[in-house]
Amino acid sequence: MTGEEPAAPPPGEPPVESSAQPPAAQPPSGPPAPPGGQPPDRGRVLVRDDLHRSRLTVFFRLILAIPHFIVLAIFGVLAFVIAVVSWFAILFTGKSVGYGMQTRYLRYWTHVYAYVYLAANPYPGFEGEAGSYPVDAVIPPEEEQHNRWKTGFRFILIVPALMIASALGVIGSLGGSYGNYYSYGLAIYGVLPTVSFLAWFACVIRGRMPRGFRDLAAYCLNYGVQLGAYFLLITDRYPTSDPLYPDYGDEAPQDHPIRISEDDDLRRSRLTVFFRLLLALPHLIWLSLWGLVVFFTVVANWFVTLFSGRPADALHRFNGAYVRYLTHVFAYLFLVANPFPGFVGRPGTYPVDLRIAAPARQNRWKTGFRLILAFPAGVVAAALGGALYALAILAWFAGLFTGQMPLGLRNLGVFTLRYQAQLNAYIYLLTDRYPFSGPSLEDLPPEPAPLPEPA
Numbered sequence: 001m002t003g004e005e006p007a008a009p010p011p012g013e014p015p016v017e018s019s020a021q022p023p024a025a026q027p028p029s030g031p032p033a034p035p036g037g038q039p040p041d042r043g044r045v046l047v048r049d050d051l052h053r054s055r056l057t058v059f060f061r062l063i064l065a066i067p068h069f070i071v072l073a074i075f076g077v078l079a080f081v082i083a084v085v086s087w088f089a090i091l092f093t094g095k096s097v098g099y100g101m102q103t104r105y106l107r108y109w110t111h112v113y114a115y116v117y118l119a120a121n122p123y124p125g126f127e128g129e130a131g132s133y134p135v136d137a138v139i140p141p142e143e144e145q146h147n148r149w150k151t152g153f154r155f156i157l158i159v160p161a162l163m164i165a166s167a168l169g170v171i172g173s174l175g176g177s178y179g180n181y182y183s184y185g186l187a188i189y190g191v192l193p194t195v196s197f198l199a200w201f202a203c204v205i206r207g208r209m210p211r212g213f214r215d216l217a218a219y220c221l222n223y224g225v226q227l228g229a230y231f232l233l234i235t236d237r238y239p240t241s242d243p244l245y246p247d248y249g250d251e252a253p254q255d256h257p258i259r260i261s262e263d264d265d266l267r268r269s270r271l272t273v274f275f276r277l278l279l280a281l282p283h284l285i286w287l288s289l290w291g292l293v294v295f296f297t298v299v300a301n302w303f304v305t306l307f308s309g310r311p312a313d314a315l316h317r318f319n320g321a322y323v324r325y326l327t328h329v330f331a332y333l334f335l336v337a338n339p340f341p342g343f344v345g346r347p348g349t350y351p352v353d354l355r356i357a358a359p360a361r362q363n364r365w366k367t368g369f370r371l372i373l374a375f376p377a378g379v380v381a382a383a384l385g386g387a388l389y390a391l392a393i394l395a396w397f398a399g400l401f402t403g404q405m406p407l408g409l410r411n412l413g414v415f416t417l418r419y420q421a422q423l424n425a426y427i428y429l430l431t432d433r434y435p436f437s438g439p440s441l442e443d444l445p446p447e448p449a450p451l452p453e454p455a
Contacts, residue, residue: 043225110137170224192220215438222246242408243439252440257357260418273399321345336413362432
């Protein structure tokens with residue numbers, strides 16, 4: 001049901017537009033990989049997991065993790081006390097204390113919650129040793145001199161990062177580690193708990209963690225590591241929400257028929273940012289009217305696909321234009337892009353754009369039960385929607401004060417819009433390929449010019 005691992009299209013089907021690209025490489029806009037294994041300037045998660053999961057340990061995962069919850073809670077109280085002492089030490093001397101203890105705690109936190117949230121399979125140790133777990137944290141080196149101003153106002157500066165962390169679902173786990181006994185990280189909201197809940201069923205049934213779920217969980221943990229390093233005064237570098245920052249291990253599948261591209265320079269007009277919601281009203285009205293027509297075309301295409309095994313070309317183009325237009329409008333509304341979009345969803349006309357593969361044969365069983373099969377993806381999309389709203393609020397203030405969109409927020413927005421577009425394409429019968437929830441799918445080379453729509 002999860003269908004998180006994209007597979008190559010069956011023989012005889014039209015090739016996907018993106019499959020002709022060269023192997024994925026990290027785009028210039030993303031953060032560079034640490035050279036020669038050198039620790040990055042922020043905390044970072046490294047994934048070396050084979051996706052295999054033991055059904056038995058997955059079934060009893062929360063019970064098995066109870067000893068770690070107890071140790072982590074005690075360790076977290078100690079880490080908090082050290083952070084308070086370090087705060088005063090930096091204010092007076094510019095140097096932190098307890099670096100070794102704090103980094104060990106942060107690695108141990110990563111190992112435990114990678115286990116709890118099914119991002120990894122082995123039972124973690126209690127030492128927080130570097131390199132001892134498939135999902136590991138690389139901690140930045142100790143800073144010789146901390147910025148006193150950033151340290152003094154740390155509890156105010158951290159508020160925007162807490163908003164993103166809350167939407168991703170890592171604020172509960174960090175809070176539980178620092179003494180919130182009611183939580184222990186098992187919050188029922190946010191991206192990470194949602195993904196782990198769905199992944200639990202997939203792992204119990206298949207004995208394997210879907211790649212998309214694993215990567216999304218690793219992304220959330222990566223943000224938790226950065227937030228922890230900032231909160232515990234290990235580093236002055238602010239957490240980045242860029243989905244390209246973690247090391248997800250092996251290259252992600254690159255053959256999904258619905259791909260997103262961006263050609264945005266991060267500049268934002270303060271005037272249009274301030275009135276963004278009002279300016280988007282004509283588009284929202286037009287979306288509603290167009291959506292009424294699309295409802296009937298999707299129903300018609302459902303019957304066509306169910307009986308012929310292939311969507312109608314004209315309906316595919318019409319519905320594809322609507323899905324692309326949705327992406328343009330929400331990229332504008334949530335400040336992921338700056339220009340005012342057009343009203344027809346024409347390809348190649350907006351900085352954040354969709355490339356939709358030509359119509360192809362679809363599985364009749366998947367077509368018949370499409371809405372039921374789409375339910376798990378809809379749950380993930382709803383959780384990611386919380387992150388999209390959080391980043392839009394932060395981007396609104398950033399755009400007003402700086403005239404720029406932070407890179408991490410822009411890339412997170414592109415990822416969430418891509419997943420929503422793939423879900424819409426699945427529901428609207430543009431493809432029977434399931435949405436891929438892994439942020440690693442965004443790790444792309446510069447996009448070529450969009451291909452012309454099929455005649």
